[in-house]
Amino acid sequence: MEAVSVITGVAAPLKRSNVDTDQIIPAVFLKRVTKTGFEDALFHGWRQDPEFVLNQPAFAGAKVLVAGPDFGTGSSREHAVWALRDFGFAAVLSSRFGDIFRGNSGKQGLLAAQLAESDIEKIWAAVDEQPGREITVDLLSKTVSVGSLTVPFSIDDYTRWRLLEGLDDIGLTLRSEAEITDFESRRQGWRPKTLPVK
Amino acid sequence: MTESRGLTLAEKVWNDHLVVKGEDGAPDLLYIDLHLVHEVTSPQAFDGLRLAGRPVRRPDLTIATEDHNTPTLAINRPIADLTSRTQIDTLRNNAREFGVRLHSLGDVEQGIVHVVGPQLGLTMPGITVVCGDSHTSTHGAFGAMAFGIGTSEVEHVLATQTLPLKPFKTMAITVEGTLRPGVTAKDIILAVIAKIGTGGGQGYVLEYRGSAIRNLSMEGRMTICNMSIEAGARAGMVAPDQTTFDYLKGRPHAPAGEDWVEAVEYWKTLQTDETAVFDAEVFLDADTLEPFVTWGTNPGQGVSLSENVPDPSTIIDPNERSNAERALEYMALTANTPMKQIAVDAVFMGSCTNSRIEDLRAFASVIKGQKKADNVRVMVVPGSARVRIEAEAEGIDKIVEDFGAEWRFAGCSMCLGMNPDQLAPGERCASTSNRNFEGRQGKGGRTHLVSPLVAAATAIRGTLSSPWDLEQSPELVTSAAKAV
Numbered sequence: 001m002e003a004v005s006v007i008t009g010v011a012a013p014l015k016r017s018n019v020d021t022d023q024i025i026p027a028v029f030l031k032r033v034t035k036t037g038f039e040d041a042l043f044h045g046w047r048q049d050p051e052f053v054l055n056q057p058a059f060a061g062a063k064v065l066v067a068g069p070d071f072g073t074g075s076s077r078e079h080a081v082w083a084l085r086d087f088g089f090a091a092v093l094s095s096r097f098g099d100i101f102r103g104n105s106g107k108q109g110l111l112a113a114q115l116a117e118s119d120i121e122k123i124w125a126a127v128d129e130q131p132g133r134e135i136t137v138d139l140l141s142k143t144v145s146v147g148s149l150t151v152p153f154s155i156d157d158y159t160r161w162r163l164l165e166g167l168d169d170i171g172l173t174l175r176s177e178a179e180i181t182d183f184e185s186r187r188q189g190w191r192p193k194t195l196p197v198k
Numbered sequence: 199m200t201e202s203r204g205l206t207l208a209e210k211v212w213n214d215h216l217v218v219k220g221e222d223g224a225p226d227l228l229y230i231d232l233h234l235v236h237e238v239t240s241p242q243a244f245d246g247l248r249l250a251g252r253p254v255r256r257p258d259l260t261i262a263t264e265d266h267n268t269p270t271l272a273i274n275r276p277i278a279d280l281t282s283r284t285q286i287d288t289l290r291n292n293a294r295e296f297g298v299r300l301h302s303l304g305d306v307e308q309g310i311v312h313v314v315g316p317q318l319g320l321t322m323p324g325i326t327v328v329c330g331d332s333h334t335s336t337h338g339a340f341g342a343m344a345f346g347i348g349t350s351e352v353e354h355v356l357a358t359q360t361l362p363l364k365p366f367k368t369m370a371i372t373v374e375g376t377l378r379p380g381v382t383a384k385d386i387i388l389a390v391i392a393k394i395g396t397g398g399g400q401g402y403v404l405e406y407r408g409s410a411i412r413n414l415s416m417e418g419r420m421t422i423c424n425m426s427i428e429a430g431a432r433a434g435m436v437a438p439d440q441t442t443f444d445y446l447k448g449r450p451h452a453p454a455g456e457d458w459v460e461a462v463e464y465w466k467t468l469q470t471d472e473t474a475v476f477d478a479e480v481f482l483d484a485d486t487l488e489p490f491v492t493w494g495t496n497p498g499q500g501v502s503l504s505e506n507v508p509d510p511s512t513i514i515d516p517n518e519r520s521n522a523e524r525a526l527e528y529m530a531l532t533a534n535t536p537m538k539q540i541a542v543d544a545v546f547m548g549s550c551t552n553s554r555i556e557d558l559r560a561f562a563s564v565i566k567g568q569k570k571a572d573n574v575r576v577m578v579v580p581g582s583a584r585v586r587i588e589a590e591a592e593g594i595d596k597i598v599e600d601f602g603a604e605w606r607f608a609g610c611s612m613c614l615g616m617n618p619d620q621l622a623p624g625e626r627c628a629s630t631s632n633r634n635f636e637g638r639q640g641k642g643g644r645t646h647l648v649s650p651l652v653a654a655a656t657a658i659r660g661t662l663s664s665p666w667d668l669e670q671s672p673e674l675v676t677s678a679a680k681a682v
Contacts, residue, residue: 019518023636027638030277032285045636057278073496074427076348096397100332104349107350108350133239156364158364170252172487176227179217180229180358188461189460190461190464191322192325192451193258193451194260194320195257198318
């Protein structure tokens with residue numbers, strides 16, 4: 001995973017709440033067996049509408065999605081994160097995220113930054129004033145800046161550290177190989193086993 | 199906080215799986231007892247292993263089934279959709295290469311992953327279960343800690359049989375009282391989600407408690423835990439009891455002999471201590487609960503079936519209001535219309551929420567000897583090949599076909615329409631599934647979430663209906679009635 005620290009780019013306002021992962025990427029696109037190339041699938045239903053924010057020239061090449069509350073609820077599909085990333089987003093801002101979506105983002109280097117709802121609205125107002133303006137999401141200082149406005153965001157310390165360092169989870173876990181093996185040696189006989197087939 | 203504070207069920211199961219206790223803000227490393235795999239969220243995970251040259255650490259704790267893409271008609275023919283076929287073939291190749299047990303289409307153990315695990319006796323109290331599917335919360339009905347994960351985490355579990363996780367907060371959902379005939383587990387969970395909202399459970403494990411939960415069968419409890427994710431929670435749990443043990447005993451992979459005795463002794467300790475403290479508590483009265491139905495495009499947008507479509511102008515929160523307005527527009531509904539006046543084009547009876555044998559029995563008990571409404575398409579999809587066989591042995595297939603409905607093969611089917619089972623644009627469906635999101639059951643399709651009993655009554659009348667609305671009230675078979 002590539003390290004993440006300061007992201008600067010066009011902010012796209014998505015003024016909707018409860019954006020579930022079925023809206024981010026409909027199920028028909030989950031049949032692919034690759035991990036990239038999902039940019040065409042992002043918000044596929046909504047992108048049929050020429051007025052949709054990501055179809056507006058001012059927001060072309062957007063890097064930061066500024067969304068309403070409860071972004072990424074529903075299905076566990078990591079494809080939602082891949083689609084956002086493939087489209088070019090490096091950060092998503094919301095006042096509340098679906099838990100699994102937030103976890104998936106952290107694994108893929110997409111910064112899911114949690115802000116106060118009132119601060120999201122201030123950012124929307126700033127972007128409305130000047131559509132297409134750039135915004136900076138700074139993981140070092142945990143702040144979002146647009147024009148003269150600077151507001152804080154929260155992210156758990158561990159995810160922040162992993163993003164800043166660009167660390168791979170499996171590699172980190174395998175440092176505890178001895179503890180895993182020890183745990184397995186104490187596992188009770190009644191616990192489930194799928195093999196041999198019964 | 200005092201030293202005498204006891205532990206919740208969730209905390210007990212968590213603590214029993216700690217491989218490494220996280221320090222200085224690092225997550226805990228948690229051991230995973232059972233990893234369920236399906237074709238949609240696993241290809242990229244196996245690819246990751248291959249690239250890194252890693253094996254599956256514990257094939258003997260891993261099991262795969264084909265469910266999301268599989269057709270429910272003509273299952274002996276090659277899958278027509280080439281991308282679906284590729285995904286299925288990819289799973290078959292990966293299972294072979296990495297030594298993972300797989301139940302393919304046509305196999306007697308094939309079916310929806312969350313129906314197959316409990317049916318085989320692999321799901322049991324006090325274990326950790328994960329799957330690249332958010333409805334893994336289903337397995338919490340046994341007192342297991344079960345939650346959905348993303349594909350990166352699927353790869354992580356395949357490689358290490360562990361997951362780094364921060365502890366969840368705990369929420370008690372207490373449902374006291376007695377459900378009236380015709381009111382089921384599905385109505386309880388739809389009412390809970392309407393009460394706490396789709397974000398209300400974020401960061402929590404929900405523990406369902408109270409007399410109404412205790413009186414539910416295992417399959418009713420599974421329906422409830424299944425939809426925990428629709429309230430935003432990662433997991434839902436019910437403490438194991440005699441109902442749990444009776445359901446498990448004798449299943450193929452359930453413990454036997456001395457292991458059974460040891461297991462039950464341990465499982466009996468898996469109750470929330472009286473001195474334990476939940477981070478949040480919610481109460482629901484079962485006595486007054488009515489059949490429930492959703493009107494909008496998220497599972498929290500629901501009302502009692504006897505109510506009207508809500509009027510967004512009465513909603514104070516501006517976000518909720520605009521969300522409701524958008525939902526009504528998508529659903530082509532007018533505020534204040536009685537829910538029971540809404541006509542449907544289709545009824546879907548199936549999904550990991552409601553496709554087990556008791557669900558099919560409940561549905562059949564309403565439609566028996568009746569004919570479906572002329573203009574309604576009705577599809578009945580058992581959750582697994584075994585459920586289908588069991589239902590056929592009871593004559594349920596015959597009841598379904600005499601009713602004018604389609605009797606299909608097992609799979610996820612129209613819950614998410616990855617296979618050909620989809621709604622056409624604009625079609626309206628009463629569905630026993632779990633998500634009424636825009637386009638979930640097919641592009642432009644409109645979904646009302648309901649119980650099997652409401653689905654059956656709706657299929658007869660052609661408009662959203664409860665069994666109470668039928669001219670002759672049927673003798674209902676419900677999951678609540680069974681446990682007594």
